[in-house]
Amino acid sequence: MNISMKSRYAVRALTELSRRDESEPGKPVPLGDIAGARGMPLQFLEQVFAALRRAGIVRSRRGASGGYSLARPATEITVLEVVAALDGVPSPAECTQGLCDRAxxxxxxxxxxxxxxxxxxxxxxxxxGDLLAREDALRGGAPMYHI
Amino acid sequence: MNISMKSRYAVRALTELSRRDESEPGKPVPLGDIAGARGMPLQFLEQVFAALRRAGIVRSRRGASGGYSLARPATEITVLEVVAALDGVPSPAECTQGLCDRAxxxxxxxxxxxxxxxxxxxxxxxxxGDLLAREDALRGGAPMYHI
DNA sequence: TCATTTCCGATAATTCCAGTCAAGAATAGG
DNA sequence: CCTATTCTTGACTGGAATTATCGGAAATGA
Structure with missing residues (x-):
């Protein structure tokens, strides 16, 4: 089972969401903002976040000044459960899911x-949370060359 | 990351081939025998073995009493290179292949x-070779626990 | 009321997968 | 040489998955 664009968008989007959650905790962020910030198709992200909500990873609020917020601290959301919510538990071969009668x-x-x-x-x-930290390290710790 | 049927058939078929190589080393085994022994579609296996040959994992001999034989000892053929020959290097996301400009x-x-x-x-x-050994252990009736 | 935003189902374009088909070339054995 | 065997190659197909897009409905705050 592949790790599809859905999962990859989800991870990126959740990183962005947790970045914004740091400055204004709990405040809902519209999907349009997240899509814009990372160059992801909005209508596709909607599908992704619907699944994330069903999986209990994010919370939603509808209407004006609504949006999505993390249901739990970013440090308690593993990449595995994000992937599982969208693509299912990643398995390299179906044998590993009891489907192989020869196992x-x-x-x-x-x-x-x-x-x-x-x-x-x-x-x-x-x-x-780890990914957010790594991203910050890349941004801040990366060598800065001046032109 | 997709490990397709091609790779899975390949691993099974190579295990069977190395089993036969043990009793009669170097003797070519017709694909039909291998396909029959493990219940795999012959014409599909032909595609698989064509790729394995190009990758230098097996050798072929055409014609009557021809077939395929291992190009190297079974203990020197890793599952990774088999998978790489058929599905490419397994990668969970394309980012890992330099395709992501955001990396x-x-x-x-x-x-x-x-x-x-x-x-x-x-x-x-x-x-x-490891897989052949595990298979023998399974057949011998001795349950095998791996960590 | 109105703009915003989530929610939901349908659909379309493309690509991938697993397997089949068909024709051809090399080889051993007779 | 003849023939059965076996690999070699490429095209093809039906179905499924992937990656979206579209259109609207429902909720909500201002």
Whole structure:
């Protein structure tokens, strides 16, 4: 199972959302702002955030001065659950989901299972908060050359 | 990241091929035998093995009593290179292939890169020989637990 | 009321996947 | 040489997934 644009947009958008949540905690941010800030198609983001809301990752408020806000602190939202909400649990091969009836006598299944576990470890231990911190490090810590 | 049927068939087929290579080393095995032994569509396997040959993983001999044989010992063929030959290097997101022009200022790229590295570690350290050994362990009835 | 914004379903364009089909070329054995 | 076997290659297809876009409905604050 692939990590699609939906998941990638979601991660970017949540990073942006948590950036804004730092300055004005809890205040809803319109999707249009987020889409604009990161160059993502608004109507596609709407689909993405609908799924994020159903998964309990963001909260929404409708109407004027509405928008989306984080349902939990950014440091408690893992990349894994974001991906799971949009693409399902990422698995390199279907064997790893009990769909392979040969798994009990197929040595190959084990390697796909190990691969999936490695993926889950990385994605499950990285939070949106981490990504925001990394982004800040890139912006601030990157060498600044003057023209 | 998609590990397609091609790669999965390839891994299964190479395991079968190395099993036969054990009893009669270097002897070409017709694809029909391999397809039959593991219930895989022959004509699809032909595509798969054409790619494996181009990648230098197997050798072919045409004609009667021809077939495919391993180009190297099974213990020197990693699952990673098999997957790479058929699906390309597995990557969870395109960012990790230099296609994302935002990578230098996008904190999200880092997590996809780490995920890819974790995948490559698992797949790159498992060989077809390992899979054959695991399969034998499974057949021998001894349950095998791997950490 | 009105502008804003989320919500929801339909649809379209494109690409990918898994598998099939068909014709051709090389080879061993007789 | 003849023939069955086997690899080689490319085109093709049906279905599914991906990546959106469109149009409007419902809620909400000013």
């Amino acid at each position: 009990d006598r197929c040595g190959a299944a084990s390697v796909w299972i190990e691969a999936q576990q490695a993926l889950e470890t990385v994605l499950g231990t990285t939070t949106v | 230098d200022r996008c904190g999200a790229a880092s997590v996809w890169i780490e995920a890819q590295q974790a995948l490559e570690t698992v797949l790159g350290t498992t060989t077809v």
